[in-house]
Amino acid sequence: MKCQSILLSILMLTVLSACQSDSGSRAMGTVERDRIRLSATASEQITFVNVHDGQTVQKGELLLQLDTRSANALVSQRKAELVQAKAALSELIAGTRPEQLSAALAALEASQADSKEAELKYQRSAKLYKSNVIGTADLDAAKAKRDSSHAKAKQAYDQWLELKNGARKEDIEQASARVKAAQAALVWQEQARKDLAIKAPINGIIDTIPWHVGDRVSSGTQLVSLISSSQPYARVYLPATARTKIHIGDTVSVFADGIKTPFQGRVRNIRSQPAYTPFYALNERDRARLMYLTDIDLEHADQLPTGLAVEVHLP
Structure with missing residues (x-):
């Protein structure tokens, strides 16, 4: 009986060690695209809204118009x-x-x-x-x-x-x-009057536009959130244990939920500062839990939706 307990304990430790090793060899994150936030250039009333949430827009397309009467007088x-x-x-x-x-x-x-x-x-x-x-x-x-x-x-x-x-x-x-x-x-x-017409600076998709005709906004208020339709990238949290194994320019395999075939990605940037508690406030054991935000450019992944969960297998 005692021998069985010892064997069971050894087996559980082996499984836990394998799980920890497996989780430490992966970086988890999501698919991201550049997000642009367009703000009000003046404290004026909204006179025209030309788009809605989820709409695809082209560069230069009018999204929203602020009142120009005061600007015309000036x-x-x-x-x-x-x-x-x-x-x-x-x-x-x-x-x-x-x-x-x-x-x-x-x-x-x-x-x-x-x-x-x-x-x-x-x-x-x-x-x-x-x-x-x-x-x-x-x-x-x-x-x-x-x-x-x-x-x-x-x-x-x-x-x-x-x-x-x-x-x-x-x-x-x-x-x-x-x-x-x-x-x-x-x-x-004249440029200030022109800026009252909020136009799309890039091709993209309207993420949020919570305003309506007749709303009065203050200068600097966010009006539209626009997601770029350009090539997506993966933003993952790189464990501190893998920080010395992954470098900018390395090619890695990125797995997306629901898709069996991995995508090839190239590491664009690794943050120099950890995303969580500063390392100088941690002991040697806790420092292994630090995470570093890492951006990875994805190839042939235009169909992936923004926000999709992904994981990167680390060496």
Whole structure:
């Protein structure tokens, strides 16, 4: 009886050891494809939904449309600002109109005549003051009138000269810079309006689109989840015991549930960090339980559905 118990214990240990060895020689995971999440580019209301869950779409196809009324108003504003900036620049480049220059010249001649008359009155007043005909107050008034007339004539001359010479190079450069800024603002606003039309960036299948016409979303809210129709890959958890046996570029056999023939795969990437508890928090025995996410490109596996369970036989 005792011998039978010993034999039974040995048999159970052998079976457990075989199971552990078998499970340690496989990496489990699922079939995956690239997933793209499209978000709202602005806080607007949804005005049009063109797809539904599970629908196949092509690159560039319209999926969902956000309200463009606010964006249209901003585009019109940017266009008006650009027109205004261009007009200001054209005015500086064209220079002074002949009518303005003629009016400034006439004002200059009038002020020069007043200045000459004021100078003559001052000279007469100075002679009369020396003859004691007028007092000091009258002389000071004549002098003030002369100085004021001279200043006005100088001001009129400077204004006429400014109009004659036209705009400075620096003023034209500043106006040109304002035109470029207005053009850039218009391009940015037009692109922002264009981004309100949510389109498929790749060929794929709509995974989820939980929104409806009339829903108001905030900027950055996920609107559509799109699964790429490109070549699938297997994402498996590689045991730490096999980490040194599998390398990037190695060819492995991948078995999918329900399919007897394995698929050939090439290891694309192995994460450098374990997926679970950090190794420095574990002892030597527990470190064997660490798993490393590994991506394996599959060949001739386009028919495999996303999410299908797979396993990789390890050396």
